[in-house]
Amino acid sequence: MPHRVVDFFRASTHTVENQVSVLAKKTHSSSRRRDSPNGRAVRGRSELLSADVSSEEDTEEREAHTPPYTPRMKMADSRTNSFTSDSHSNSHKEKEHGHHHHRITFPGIHFGRSNKESHVHRPATLDWKLESPPIIMYGNTETSTGALLSGQLFLDIKDEALEIDSLVATLNIRITQKRPFANHCNECTSQCTELKKWCLLEHPLVMTKGQHSFPFSVLLDGHLPASMDTPLAAITYEFKAEAVAQNTPSTISPIKLEKIIDVKRALPVSEAPHHSVRVFPPTNIKASAHYPNVIHPIGRYNLALRLDGIAKLNARVNTIEYWRLKKLTWRLEETVKTIAPACGRHSPKPTAEDSNQSKGIVRSDTRVIGEKTLFNGWKSNYTSATDSYVELELEYDVAKHAKAACDTKSQDGTEVTHQLMVEMVVSQEWAPVNKPSLVTHTGVGRILRMHFGTVLTERGGIGISWDNEAPPIYQDVPPSPPAYSHEMLMGLDASIAELIEPLDYGFGGHPPPPFVTDAIPDEHQTTSSEGR
Numbered sequence: 001m002p003h004r005v006v007d008f009f010r011a012s013t014h015t016v017e018n019q020v021s022v023l024a025k026k027t028h029s030s031s032r033r034r035d036s037p038n039g040r041a042v043r044g045r046s047e048l049l050s051a052d053v054s055s056e057e058d059t060e061e062r063e064a065h066t067p068p069y070t071p072r073m074k075m076a077d078s079r080t081n082s083f084t085s086d087s088h089s090n091s092h093k094e095k096e097h098g099h100h101h102h103r104i105t106f107p108g109i110h111f112g113r114s115n116k117e118s119h120v121h122r123p124a125t126l127d128w129k130l131e132s133p134p135i136i137m138y139g140n141t142e143t144s145t146g147a148l149l150s151g152q153l154f155l156d157i158k159d160e161a162l163e164i165d166s167l168v169a170t171l172n173i174r175i176t177q178k179r180p181f182a183n184h185c186n187e188c189t190s191q192c193t194e195l196k197k198w199c200l201l202e203h204p205l206v207m208t209k210g211q212h213s214f215p216f217s218v219l220l221d222g223h224l225p226a227s228m229d230t231p232l233a234a235i236t237y238e239f240k241a242e243a244v245a246q247n248t249p250s251t252i253s254p255i256k257l258e259k260i261i262d263v264k265r266a267l268p269v270s271e272a273p274h275h276s277v278r279v280f281p282p283t284n285i286k287a288s289a290h291y292p293n294v295i296h297p298i299g300r301y302n303l304a305l306r307l308d309g310i311a312k313l314n315a316r317v318n319t320i321e322y323w324r325l326k327k328l329t330w331r332l333e334e335t336v337k338t339i340a341p342a343c344g345r346h347s348p349k350p351t352a353e354d355s356n357q358s359k360g361i362v363r364s365d366t367r368v369i370g371e372k373t374l375f376n377g378w379k380s381n382y383t384s385a386t387d388s389y390v391e392l393e394l395e396y397d398v399a400k401h402a403k404a405a406c407d408t409k410s411q412d413g414t415e416v417t418h419q420l421m422v423e424m425v426v427s428q429e430w431a432p433v434n435k436p437s438l439v440t441h442t443g444v445g446r447i448l449r450m451h452f453g454t455v456l457t458e459r460g461g462i463g464i465s466w467d468n469e470a471p472p473i474y475q476d477v478p479p480s481p482p483a484y485s486h487e488m489l490m491g492l493d494a495s496i497a498e499l500i501e502p503l504d505y506g507f508g509g510h511p512p513p514p515f516v517t518d519a520i521p522d523e524h525q526t527t528s529s530e531g532r
Contacts, residue, residue, distance in 0.1 A: 126155060135262070144265070175191045200216070289304065312385060313433070319432055331371045337362065338362075
């Protein structure tokens with residue numbers, strides 16, 4: 001690659017030199033100056049553009065005695081005007097040794113990283129604080145009452161005063177299809193639905209320096225899906241806030257805040273473990289398993305398994321046939337089903353047959369979120385044909401690296417389910433009844449598989465939804481209103497005039513009699529009103 005760059009500069013340089021030399025001969029033929037051959041120097045590319053140009057004879061002699069031209073791009077402030085004789089000798093030495101080092105300089109080009117994060121003065125910033133507990137919906141989508149989300153939005157003004165035209169906050173749910181209906185289509189890939197919008201400022205307002213808070217709250221419906229990230233689809237809840245300041249000579253960009261809210265769902269957990277029995281014909285093997293029906297992403301769980309009917313007496317040859325357990329593998333599987341909707345541009349035209357059918361493609365994916373293989377660790381008994389059994393208790397959990405999604409079933413067609421698969425490999429052996437230690441392998445084997453439905457859900461915490469929460473109880477406060485005293489109850493029978501102290505003692509300094517308005521004559525009332 002370096003030799004190609006050199007050839008390019010050499011060809012371009014000779015072309016420019018020839019053109020400039022011919023032009024110089026025509027314009028400055030009268031003022032040519034001959035130099036001696038030994039003192040004449042090779043002009044660089046930058047000096048050839050000047051007024052001093054060598055003659056045609058000097059050029060021919062220079063081409064005969066000088067080595068091939070090696071380009072050197074000089075800086076604008078270079079002080080050297082020509083190559084010295086040492087440079088010619090060095091170039092001959094380099095040719096003899098076969099070393100060619102080419103160094104090209106680009107003075108006007110800088111390859112350093114630019115400071116993109118330059119300091120920009122921001123007149124205000126946005127921040128938030130959630131006051132509600134972690135958002136957990138209790139129960140399935142049909143029975144859940146939802147969850148409360150409440151918090152405060154803080155607008156911190158840095159300047160002395162700033163006029164804010166509008167302050168708007170929105171809560172959206174975004175569903176991202178990782179295998180969309182049409183590839184490279186944003187509308188098919190992402191669907192965003194607005195759940196709530198807050199207009200926190202009804203009209204423009206001038207705000208002083210400091211922090212200003214704006215409360216917000218919303219009730220999330222129980223049918224909404226929980227946040228998840230699967231190989232087929234991802235569901236996220238986005239909180240966005242935007243404050244628009246008044247336009248000034250230096251336009252201020254809108255102040256924005258974007259946050260992701262984690263929404264979870266907790267399903268009820270049964271206290272008693274689930275019991276499952278499975279028979280594997282044509283053998284007499286019967287498997288009995290006890291396991292929890294509901295598990296959580298964090299934690300380890302036990303499965304108790306017992307195999308009966310693993311031995312059979314063959315009275316014709318007086319032998320016992322055994323099924324010996326060789327290997328056991330447990331695996332947690334996650335199945336995701338979703339419908340990839342089509343946007344308006346890619347949706348097919350409905351026909352009379354499928355007019356009611358939803359527009360979209362059904363996607364399905366199954367992956368393993370936990371697995372382990374055991375070759376020992378169980379207890380076996382082969383003493384007799386009737387009392388032979390195998391017992392074991394294994395632990396299983398969700399792998400730490402697996403981003404498992406909890407069980408859900410939403411209205412848009414997204415469904416997530418889990419199951420525990422247990423696979424056992426057994427081989428057949430036989431031994432004489434009198435000598436059970438003389439075991440002989442028959443070479444017959446079987447694979448026994450069992451599938452247990454499992455529900456993966458988040459932990460419920462206190463397990464009480466927002467509508468079942470009791471109001472707080474404060475210390476030293478009775479549950480009922482305070483009772484009235486005995487004196488006040490006795491005084492209720494007295495008249496109102498006796499209980500109320502008069503404020504003005506008129507009529508000669510004596511307190512007026514009860515119901516004084518009835519004792520005053522009509523003439524006096526008229527006179528007093530006229531005097532007033």
